[in-house]
Amino acid sequence: MNQGALRGTVRLAVDCMGGDHGPSVTLPACQAFLARHPHAELILVGRPDALLPAADWARCRRVEAPEVVEMHDAIEVALRRKKRSSMRMAIDLVKPDDEGVSAADACVSAGNTGALMAVSRYVLKTLEGIDRPAIATVMPNQRDGYTTVLDLGANVDCTAEHLLQFAVMGSALVSAVEGKEHPSVGLLNIGEEAIKGSDTIKRAAELLRAAAASGHLNFHGNVEGNDIFKGTADIVVCDGFVGNVALKTAEGLVAMLSDFIKQEFKRNLLTKIAALAAMPVLNRFKARVDHRRYNGAALLGLRGLVFKSHGSADSFAFEQALNRAYDAARNGLLDTVHDRIRDTLQAMPAHPLTGDNDNPKMMASRLTA
Amino acid sequence: MNQGALRGTVRLAVDCMGGDHGPSVTLPACQAFLARHPHAELILVGRPDALLPAADWARCRRVEAPEVVEMHDAIEVALRRKKRSSMRMAIDLVKPDDEGVSAADACVSAGNTGALMAVSRYVLKTLEGIDRPAIATVMPNQRDGYTTVLDLGANVDCTAEHLLQFAVMGSALVSAVEGKEHPSVGLLNIGEEAIKGSDTIKRAAELLRAAAASGHLNFHGNVEGNDIFKGTADIVVCDGFVGNVALKTAEGLVAMLSDFIKQEFKRNLLTKIAALAAMPVLNRFKARVDHRRYNGAALLGLRGLVFKSHGSADSFAFEQALNRAYDAARNGLLDTVHDRIRDTLQAMPAHPLTGDNDNPKMMASRLTA
Numbered sequence: 001m002n003q004g005a006l007r008g009t010v011r012l013a014v015d016c017m018g019g020d021h022g023p024s025v026t027l028p029a030c031q032a033f034l035a036r037h038p039h040a041e042l043i044l045v046g047r048p049d050a051l052l053p054a055a056d057w058a059r060c061r062r063v064e065a066p067e068v069v070e071m072h073d074a075i076e077v078a079l080r081r082k083k084r085s086s087m088r089m090a091i092d093l094v095k096p097d098d099e100g101v102s103a104a105d106a107c108v109s110a111g112n113t114g115a116l117m118a119v120s121r122y123v124l125k126t127l128e129g130i131d132r133p134a135i136a137t138v139m140p141n142q143r144d145g146y147t148t149v150l151d152l153g154a155n156v157d158c159t160a161e162h163l164l165q166f167a168v169m170g171s172a173l174v175s176a177v178e179g180k181e182h183p184s185v186g187l188l189n190i191g192e193e194a195i196k197g198s199d200t201i202k203r204a205a206e207l208l209r210a211a212a213a214s215g216h217l218n219f220h221g222n223v224e225g226n227d228i229f230k231g232t233a234d235i236v237v238c239d240g241f242v243g244n245v246a247l248k249t250a251e252g253l254v255a256m257l258s259d260f261i262k263q264e265f266k267r268n269l270l271t272k273i274a275a276l277a278a279m280p281v282l283n284r285f286k287a288r289v290d291h292r293r294y295n296g297a298a299l300l301g302l303r304g305l306v307f308k309s310h311g312s313a314d315s316f317a318f319e320q321a322l323n324r325a326y327d328a329a330r331n332g333l334l335d336t337v338h339d340r341i342r343d344t345l346q347a348m349p350a351h352p353l354t355g356d357n358d359n360p361k362m363m364a365s366r367l368t369a
Numbered sequence: 370m371n372q373g374a375l376r377g378t379v380r381l382a383v384d385c386m387g388g389d390h391g392p393s394v395t396l397p398a399c400q401a402f403l404a405r406h407p408h409a410e411l412i413l414v415g416r417p418d419a420l421l422p423a424a425d426w427a428r429c430r431r432v433e434a435p436e437v438v439e440m441h442d443a444i445e446v447a448l449r450r451k452k453r454s455s456m457r458m459a460i461d462l463v464k465p466d467d468e469g470v471s472a473a474d475a476c477v478s479a480g481n482t483g484a485l486m487a488v489s490r491y492v493l494k495t496l497e498g499i500d501r502p503a504i505a506t507v508m509p510n511q512r513d514g515y516t517t518v519l520d521l522g523a524n525v526d527c528t529a530e531h532l533l534q535f536a537v538m539g540s541a542l543v544s545a546v547e548g549k550e551h552p553s554v555g556l557l558n559i560g561e562e563a564i565k566g567s568d569t570i571k572r573a574a575e576l577l578r579a580a581a582a583s584g585h586l587n588f589h590g591n592v593e594g595n596d597i598f599k600g601t602a603d604i605v606v607c608d609g610f611v612g613n614v615a616l617k618t619a620e621g622l623v624a625m626l627s628d629f630i631k632q633e634f635k636r637n638l639l640t641k642i643a644a645l646a647a648m649p650v651l652n653r654f655k656a657r658v659d660h661r662r663y664n665g666a667a668l669l670g671l672r673g674l675v676f677k678s679h680g681s682a683d684s685f686a687f688e689q690a691l692n693r694a695y696d697a698a699r700n701g702l703l704d705t706v707h708d709r710i711r712d713t714l715q716a717m718p719a720h721p722l723t724g725d726n727d728n729p730k731m732m733a734s735r736l737t738a
Contacts, residue, residue, distance in 0.1 A: 142625045153559050156567045190522050190613035198525045198610060225614040226621025238614070241567060244559035245594040245611050246618045252595025253619050256511045257626065257658065264654045271650045278647035281640045285633045289626065 009039050010329045011104045012322060013093035016046035017068040017086040019110025019311045019318070023050040026110065029318035033326075034059055040326055043104055045090040065089045069115050071311055078115035079122060087111045091123045094304035105329035106305035108296070108321050110313055116306065117154050117299060124304040129341040132158075133301035134166045135240070135308065136173055138294050139250065141231030148174050148183075149228060151240040152247055152297060158239035160203035163187065167208055167217055168344050169300040170235035172337040177327050178234075186223030186233030188242060204237075216344040254291065296321030298328060305334055378408050379698045380473045381691060382462035385415035386437040386455040388479025388680045388687070392419040395479065398687035402695075403428055409695055412473055414459040434458045438484050440680055447484035448491060456480045460492045463673035474698035475674035477665070477690050479682055485675065486523050486668060493673040498710040501527075502670035503535045504609070504677065505542055507663050508619070510600030517543050517552075518597060520609040521616055521666060527608035529572035532556065536577055536586055537713050538669040539604035541706040546696050547603075555592030555602030557611060573606075583716040585709070623660070665690030667697060674703055 016026040023046060030042055034057065041059045044051050051062045065086035069078040082088065086109075093104040109116050113135070121133055136150035150166050151158070158166075167185045174183035187208060189201050205222065212219035220233040225246060228236050238246070261282075265275035275282075287293075295317040299306040305328055309321035385395040392415060399411055403426065410428045413420050420431045434455035438447040451457065455478075462473040478485050482504070490502055505519035519535050520527070527535075536554045543552035556577060558570050574591065581588035589602040594615060597605050607615070630651075634644035644651075656662075664686040668675040674697055678690035 140625070142628055156559070188614060190525070190610055191617070224621075225617030225619075226624065228618060229621035229625040241559055242611055242614050245557060245607070245615055248560070248594030249597060249615045249618050250594075250622050252593075252598035253622055254626075255595065256509070256598040257623075259511055260657055261654050264650045264657070267650070267653075274647045274650050277643045278650075281633045281636070281643050281647075284636075285630050288629055288633070 009041060010037075010106075010326055011041040011043065012325055012329070013043045013045060013063075013090040013104035013107035014322070015086045015090040015107065015109035015111055016044050016051060017065070017111075018116075019309060019313060020071065021312075021314075022046075022068075023053075025313060025315050025318055027051075027053055028315040029322060030054065030060070031057065032315065033319050033322040037326060043090075043093055045086045045093070047086070063089060063093070069111050069119075071112050073112060073115060075114050075118045078112065079118050087116060088119050088123070091116075091120050091304070091306060094306065095123055096303065102304065106307060106325040108307045108309060108318075108325045110309035110311050110318060110321070112311070113153065113308055116308055120299055120302055120304070120306045124302040124306070126301050127303055127338055127341060129345045130165055130169070130301035132162055132165070133299050134169060135297050136166075136170055136300055137247070137297040139228055139247075140289060140294065141229050143231035145231055145234075146178070146294070147228050147231055147233070148235045149243055149246070150235070150237060150300065151243050153240045153244035154299075155240040157241075158200070160200050160207050163200070163204035163237050163239070164207040164211060164344075165301070165341070166237045167211070167219075167235065168340050169337055170237060171217060172340040173298055173300060173328070173333060174234050175340075176331040176333040176336040177324075179331075180234060182218040183234035184218045184220040185235045185237060186220045186227060188228075188236050188238035188246075189222040189224065191224050200239075211344055211347075214344075214347040216340070216347050251291070254289070258286075292317035293320060296324035298324070298333075300337060303334075305329055378410060379406075379475075379695050380410040380412065381694055381698070382412045382414060382432075382459040382473035382476035383691070384455045384459040384476065384478035384480055385413050385419060386434070386480075387485075388678060388682060389440065390681075390683075391415075391437075392422075394682060394684050394687055396420075396422055397684040398691060399423070399429070400426065401684065402688050402691040406695060412459075412462055414455045414462070416455070432458060432462070438480050438488075440481050442481060442484060444483050444487045447481065448487050456485060457488050457492070460485075460489050460673070460675060463675065464492055465672065471673065475676060475694040477676045477678060477687075477694045479678035479680055479687060479690070481680070482522065482677055485677055489668055489671055489673070489675045493671040493675070495670050496672055496707055496710060498714045499534055499538070499670035501531055501534070502668050503531075503538060504666050505535075505539055505669055506616070506666040508597055508616075509658060509663065510598050512600035514600055514603075515547070515663070516597050516600055516602070517604045518612055518616070519604070519606060519669065520612050522609045522613035523668075524609040526610075527569070529569050529576050532569070532573035532606050532608070533576040533580060534670065534710070535606045536580070536588075536604065537709050538706055539606060540586060541709040542667055542669060542697070542702060543603050544709075545700040545702040545705040546693075548700075549603060551587040552603035553587045553589040554604045554606060555589045555596060557597075557605050557607035557615075558591040558593065560593050569608075580713055580716075583713075585713040585716050620660070623658070627655075661686035662689055665693035667693070667702075669706060672703075674698055 045063045048064045067082040067085040069085045069087045090107045096102040134151035135154045138146035141147045208219040211217035297308045307325040412430045414432045417433045436451040436454040438454045438456045459476040463476045465471045503520035504523045507515035510516045577588040580586035666677045676694040
């Protein structure tokens with residue numbers, strides 16, 4: 001597999017109906033994306049009428065999907081009752097045929113995360129050696145870089161083996177997209193002397209140290225919540241419950257702070273004048289921490305690249321998700337994840353890969369025997 | 370028990386040696402606190418030489434402690450080898466004698482959290498019906514109020530019964546200190562359709578609904594990380610691992626944002642002038658979200674009131690911790706927690722309280738049979 005080699009043309013499948021705003025946001029984003037990426041092609045999936053505006057776009061094909069997975073639809077509905085939804089058909093386009101060729105290199109959707117993960121897993125299956133796919137996103141850090149955090153909600157009650165797999169997948173993501181050969185991995189834990197984390201965390205640390213010892217992972221050690229924004233490690237690994245809480249807590253805090261600062265600048269005439277003076281600086285600051293710039297979470301561990309945009313994304317934000325999918329596909333992320341997982345598992349003990357992806361116990365034995 | 374009745378004189382025991390700065394921070398804070406609280410008395414605990422500055426202070430007694438629990442000391446050291454430490458002796462002062470009378474109404478320490486929790490639990494024991502003490506703190510919210518969050522790190526791997534106990538203790542804290550008769554409780558969960566939380570969370574929700582049905586708790590339902598700062602519920606309950614990560618993540622984010630905004634205002638002459646213009650507004654904003662104002666976490670569920678100050682607290686922050694301990698003692702928090710726990714447990718099923726505090730299964734049967 002041509003790990004790391006840049007692909008020429010990259011083709012993305014886009015679920016144009018997903019998200020809170022659907023085509024009114026996704027189509028302008030696609031148009032802007034095509035203008036900025038001369039080597040990119042798009043396959044727009046959605047209702048015929050909704051896709052009409054893109055009728056004569058260059059490097060752009062339309063696929064008609066009669067159904068739409070609504071944001072409130074239960075996973076079962078998306079999985080069993082809407083087999084011709086724009087989400088499902090976009091994912092189908094990245095599924096490789098018997099020759100391993102797929103119509104699209106990656107797909108992007110702003111639809112219901114639970115449905116997107118369930119349908120992706122059902123259609124694409126997990127990579128050999130992966131028990132559960134994970135959701136990874138980037139957050140800005142004080143080093144003016146990004147910290148990649150996973151899992152963000154796909155898995156609760158993770159085992160130590162799952163956390164190891166997240167670490168390997170996260171490393172592959174950062175290596176492929178950011179070009180870092182040996183990105184550092186931090187295990188999210190709590191500093192509290194009293195308990196220093198659960199047994200699962202302690203065990204995960206052992207596995208990560210073993211993987212590091214065999215040279216297949218750059219394990220930094222335990223990190224705490226604040227290290228995500230300090231940039232202590234390139235990747236922070238945690239179970240989906242903790243990751244989701246950390247992400248949502250950060251979102252809530254930012255919302256409160258920007259609300260407070262607006263209130264203070266609107267307090268009276270003097271503060272409004274101060275606001276005018278400070279506006280250029282505040283705008284630079286705002287742009288720097290603009291969460292829209294970080295939109296586009298990767299669903300890792302699947303036999304195909306799927307990227308999830310925030311449901312409330314505007315055109316600018318959705319375009320960033322398209323950019324992430326483009327970069328990942330162009331840098332051969334799928335091969336990188338596959339190769340890293342294979343190499344890590346093979347290196348740990350002398351066990352061959354059995355391809356048994358649904359038995360954590362097996363994984364555990366393979367990883368620790 | 371005179372629940373809610375305001376006490377006249379309140380006496381606080383202060384571990385003056387704890388924290389990163391010790392007496393250089395704690396003594397000025399104590400002096401300012403005494404000046405602001407004419408009905409308060411302090412018992413300062415620490416090395417004789419360190420307490421000399423307070424020799425002639427009014428409403429102030431000094432207790433000499435030959436040893437100090439260092440921030441890096443292991444719990445075992447604090448527990449078994451330093452029985453005459455300022456931390457241990459300050460906690461001893463809130464331990465009731467056979468007549469139920471204690472030398473101090475509450476104690477405050479900025480020392481090592483793990484050690485403080487372990488020693489407090491060993492000296493004071495847990496309240497009847499409480500399996501594990503919890504650490505509770507307040508965070509500012511968008512409604513210009515506080516959200517009380519627990520647990521913050523005392524317990525990982527909590528059972529549903531523990532989360533119920535946290536909810537009852539948190540309600541007692543808010544009732545006693547903020548005077549809200551029926552504060553609302555949110556159960557921290559993740560919004561993700563895919564999994565909607567672990568089995569423990571689902572079970573905790575059942576217990577909380579049962580407690581609400583019996584009128585002993587105001588259960589709002591599930592909340593997410595961002596709801597902490599939205600102020601969706603007065604109290605947010607979670608296990609110590611998740612709570613600690615949420616708190617540290619928030620701290621790290623604030624550190625990064627203030628770092629970024631400083632950088633932007635220092636960029637060049639123009640931005641520096643803008644900074645001058647905006648300074649009064651930015652200072653108001655800063656004061657509003659100043660984490661020092663929220664310093665002082667309550668150790669709940671013990672047979673005595675213990676408050677923990679951040680180890681890095683300055684005098685202003687440490688004084689806030691003294692204020693919280695003062696308010697809690699003055700409002701009879703200990704009685705409130707005791708009464709609420711008793712009432713809730715009695716109301717749930719027809720089981721009498723066995724006082725078996727170390728068997729979650731028993732609790733479960735009592736709560737759900």
